[in-house]
Amino acid sequence: MREFKIAQPRSAEELAALLAETKEMTALMAGGTDLIDELKSGVAAPDLVVDLQTVAGLAGIGRDKEGLRIGAMTKVVELAGDAAVLQDYPSLKEAALSLATPQLRNVGTVGGNLCQRPRCWYYRDPQVVCRKKGGFNCYAFQGRNKYHGIFGGGSCFIVHPSDLAPALISLGAKVTVGSAKGDKVIPLEQFYILPDIDVLRENVLEKGQFLKSVWVPAPKPGQKAAYVKLKERGTWDFALVSAAVAGVVKDGIFAEIAVVMGGVAPVPWRLKKAEDVLRGKPANEAAVRLAADEALKDASPLRENGYKADLVFAALKEAVLTLAA
Numbered sequence: 337m338r339e340f341k342i343a344q345p346r347s348a349e350e351l352a353a354l355l356a357e358t359k360e361m362t363a364l365m366a367g368g369t370d371l372i373d374e375l376k377s378g379v380a381a382p383d384l385v386v387d388l389q390t391v392a393g394l395a396g397i398g399r400d401k402e403g404l405r406i407g408a409m410t411k412v413v414e415l416a417g418d419a420a421v422l423q424d425y426p427s428l429k430e431a432a433l434s435l436a437t438p439q440l441r442n443v444g445t446v447g448g449n450l451c452q453r454p455r456c457w458y459y460r461d462p463q464v465v466c467r468k469k470g471g472f473n474c475y476a477f478q479g480r481n482k483y484h485g486i487f488g489g490g491s492c493f494i495v496h497p498s499d500l501a502p503a504l505i506s507l508g509a510k511v512t513v514g515s516a517k518g519d520k521v522i523p524l525e526q527f528y529i530l531p532d533i534d535v536l537r538e539n540v541l542e543k544g545q546f547l548k549s550v551w552v553p554a555p556k557p558g559q560k561a562a563y564v565k566l567k568e569r570g571t572w573d574f575a576l577v578s579a580a581v582a583g584v585v586k587d588g589i590f591a592e593i594a595v596v597m598g599g600v601a602p603v604p605w606r607l608k609k610a611e612d613v614l615r616g617k618p619a620n621e622a623a624v625r626l627a628a629d630e631a632l633k634d635a636s637p638l639r640e641n642g643y644k645a646d647l648v649f650a651a652l653k654e655a656v657l658t659l660a661a
């Protein structure tokens with residue numbers, strides 16, 4: 337493992353000042369469950385690792401009548417067991433409990449989960465210099481691509497790995513980005529960027545910036561939400577395809593609906609076309625079939641991952657019909 341220095345700022349202000357001043361190649365470390373793997377394999381080789389565990393005020397969940405604020409350093413296990421989450425945010429609870437293993441949920445944080453790097457085997461192989469690491473080729477495009485994206489690829493076919501992100505986006509979450517210039521609040525949906533904007537990173541964070549907290553609005557009257565994760569194995573696994581759905585069904589008709597898929601694109605993938613089809617329709621399987629067919633017109637499966645189109649329908653059906661139940 338390459339040597340690096342470690343910094344342990346004590347407050348968000350100290351962290352912001354350090355990130356603004358340092359000229360060294362820097363990596364932020366939350367729980368370290370993803371970053372340390374990258375350091376060991378050499379896929380990440382920073383000069384300076386900034387430990388977020390010493391930063392006061394970044395962890396914890398607070399609730400008021402407007403919604404729920406989740407500090408970036410809140411552990412996934414705390415999110416999954418929070419009383420407000422258990423009572424009012426069933427899809428978030430489901431996503432948190434579906435994620436990794438109990439050991440990883442005990443250590444991994446909400447911010448680390450949202451900012452984790454992709455699992456593409458070409459990206460994770462230290463011998464391979466793919467586009468995501470500054471090379472010229474996406475080896476998945478013509479290589480082994482069973483687990484890769486069917487939407488939004490283009491220059492790189494990674495899939496977004498986080499279970500929390502689709503659930504949070506479907507609930508209308510916003511994130512606070514901290515830096516020495518002050519805090520900035522943006523919708524979580526706009527936090528992620530496609531490879532065609534910048535193939536080297538997966539989100540809008542620039543040098544000097546860090547994720548501070550996530551805010552989830554209070555559920556609307558009558559709102560229901562569901563998260564469905566389809567995996568290859570019965571034990572811990574990343575999603576082949578996941579569907580997060582939130583909305584309001586009135587008299588059996590979808591009045592409002594948000595649909596966000598995981599495991600299908602480089603970013604959590606909003607199925608706006610499916611939402612448009614479902615809105616105003618009865619909550620039944622025929623409507624979901626129409627919605628999935630419309631959304632899948634934008635899909636471009638690779639040689640080995642055409643099966644994901646069927647999983648999009650299956651995940652969407654289970655999630656959407658939960659709302660109608």
Ligand SMILES: Cc1cc2nc3c(=O)[nH]c(=O)nc-3n(C[C@H](O)[C@H](O)[C@H](O)COP(=O)(O)OP(=O)(O)OC[C@H]3O[C@@H](n4cnc5c(N)ncnc54)[C@H](O)[C@@H]3O)c2cc1C
Binds near residue numbers: 452500545546
């Ligand atoms: C075996 C295994 C199975 C897994 N299965 C799943 C799964 O099914 N679903 C799923 O969603 N995840 C899964 N994961 C990923 C796991 O959830 C993440 O490793 C974890 O959530 C990352 O949290 P962390 O706090 O340890 O982050 P770290 O490893 O510390 O950081 C991860 C990345 O985020 C960046 N980062 C961390 N915090 C911040 C911040 N506040 N601001 C800016 N950047 C930040 C780091 O620089 C790093 O690049 C799995 C991981 C493993 C090892």
